[in-house]
Structures are given as C-alpha cells and as structure tokens.
Amino acid sequence: MEREPPALSDGALSKLSSGLRELGLDAGLQAPLRRYVELLLLWNGTYNLTAIREPEAIISKHLLDCLAMAPFVSASSLVDVGSGGGFPGIPLALACPSLRVALVETAGKKARFLREAVRTLQLGDRVAVHAMRAEQVPAGVGFEVLTARAFGTLAEILRVGGHxxxxxxxxxxxxxxxxxxxxxxxxxGFRLEACHPMQVPGLDAERHLAIVSRTG
Known part of the structure; x- marks a missing residue:
C-alpha cells in the first residue's frame, strides 16, 4: 500500500505507554508497537484484519491482551496458528527478542499483511510467515510454544496445531x-498444566491464561 499509516492519537499512545508500564515491559517497545498498530489500521479497511476499528480498543483488546502472555513465554520457538493480523505472534516477537516465531495464516490477503509487518518491523531474521494450513507446516523437531486466537476451544486449537x-x-x-x-x-496426549488469572490493562473482563502441555 502506498498511503501513509494513520498516526495514533495522544490518547492511544498514552494507553499503550501505561499498559506497557503496568505489564512491566520495556518502554522501548512503544515505538515498534506503535508502527505495528498504525500499519494494521492502514491495511484493515481493505483486508479486514480485525473487526475492532478503534485504535484504543485495538491496543487493549488485542495488543495488551497478547503482551500479558509475554512473561510466560520462556522458550526459543513459537508457532501462532491462524495468525490473522499477527496476534499474538508479532507482539510476542517484539517483546521477546530471542524468540523464533512462525506465523501460520491460510488467507492470502492476511498473509500478505503479515509479510509486510515482518518487513516493516525488521523481524525477518526470526519471524517466518507460512501461507498455508497448519497441517502443512513443516514442524521439524517441533515448536516449544503454540498459540492461537482464531479458534474456540482448547481442543480445537490442539486438533489443528497440536502436532x-x-x-x-x-x-x-x-x-x-x-x-x-x-x-x-x-x-x-495433552494435559492442562495451569490456568493463571490475568489482569490486562484497560480491559474490564475476566481473563485467564490456560497452559496445556504435550505429554506424548
């Protein structure tokens, strides 16, 4: 796209800044996260990456909700199935500099956005986009962490990406x-290991992080 990304308002930037502070994350993340949200807003009108249109709502309901998971990602590799607009894979890649991430998205237009986001944010050395079904992704020795936001139940996520x-x-x-x-x-072949209550800045809703481990 040739248009310039829309600039975030002072209110949206304040929400992002305070959210990072509440989550105990590096304030230096604000600049790349701002670029990411602005790029998402630019592409969203045409590519329908998220039904949420308001920048402040995107920050609380998507961005900070994903970043709240960061302290639990003590791993070197992560696969994000049904990545859509890049949640949670891209925010976690920004928050965890040593993390290798695979973004899996079947929709061609969304995969195109993901590639542009990876290029813009200079994540190409450790973030790969797979425009295919999860069943087609070469797992190799397997990923340490699996995430997904585009599916319903834990069983549905594991059915698609558990392998x-x-x-x-x-x-x-x-x-x-x-x-x-x-x-x-x-x-x-899996067990529910833990379910942690989570407090997401700016989000007035009950949230829990379910952790399911692969046993076989």
Whole structure:
C-alpha cells in the first residue's frame, strides 16, 4: 500500500505507554508497537484484519491482551496458528527478542499483511510467515510454544496445531472465565498444566491464561 499509516492519537499512545508500564515491559517497545498498530489500521479497511476499528480498543483488546502472555513465554520457538493480523505472534516477537516465531495464516490477503509487518518491523531474521494450513507446516523437531486466537476451544486449537508442538511443548491460550476453561475437554496426549488469572490493562473482563502441555 502506498498511503501513509494513520498516526495514533495522544490518547492511544498514552494507553499503550501505561499498559506497557503496568505489564512491566520495556518502554522501548512503544515505538515498534506503535508502527505495528498504525500499519494494521492502514491495511484493515481493505483486508479486514480485525473487526475492532478503534485504535484504543485495538491496543487493549488485542495488543495488551497478547503482551500479558509475554512473561510466560520462556522458550526459543513459537508457532501462532491462524495468525490473522499477527496476534499474538508479532507482539510476542517484539517483546521477546530471542524468540523464533512462525506465523501460520491460510488467507492470502492476511498473509500478505503479515509479510509486510515482518518487513516493516525488521523481524525477518526470526519471524517466518507460512501461507498455508497448519497441517502443512513443516514442524521439524517441533515448536516449544503454540498459540492461537482464531479458534474456540482448547481442543480445537490442539486438533489443528497440536502436532506442531515438541514433546513437552506447551499451548498458551488466553481465555475468559475460569469455570469455562476448566470445563473444556483436553485431548489425549495433552494435559492442562495451569490456568493463571490475568489482569490486562484497560480491559474490564475476566481473563485467564490456560497452559496445556504435550505429554506424548
């Protein structure tokens, strides 16, 4: 796209800055995260990357919700299945400089945006875009972490992407109410390891991080 990205308002930048501070993340992340959100806004009108249009809502409901997971990503490799606009893979790649990330997206237009975001943010040395189904992704020895936001239940995420996890690898999934998470069935070969209550800055909603480990 040839148009210039829209600049974030002072209110949106303040929300981003305070959110990073509340999460205990490096204030230096604000500049690349700002570029990412502005690029997302530029492409969103044509490519429908997210139904949320307001910049401040994107920051709280998408960006900070993803970044709240960062302290739990103590790994060297992560695969983000159904990445869409890049959530949570791109924010986590920015927050975790040693993390190698694979963004998996079947929709060609969204994959095109992901490649542009990777190029703009200079992440090409450790972030790869796979424009294919998760079942087609070469796993190699497997990824240490699996994430996904475009699916419903934990079982559905694991059905599509569980094979990409290395033995002992973990699914990290941001979910809502604790009772709903605990009621979800876990497929054979996996176990629910933990479910942490999460406080996302600017988001007035119950959030939990479900951690499911691969046992077989």
């Amino acid at each position: 990409l996890l290395a033995p002992g690898g973990r699914l990290l999934a941001m979910k809502g109410r604790l009772d709903e998470v605990m009621a979800e069935p876990i497929p054979e």
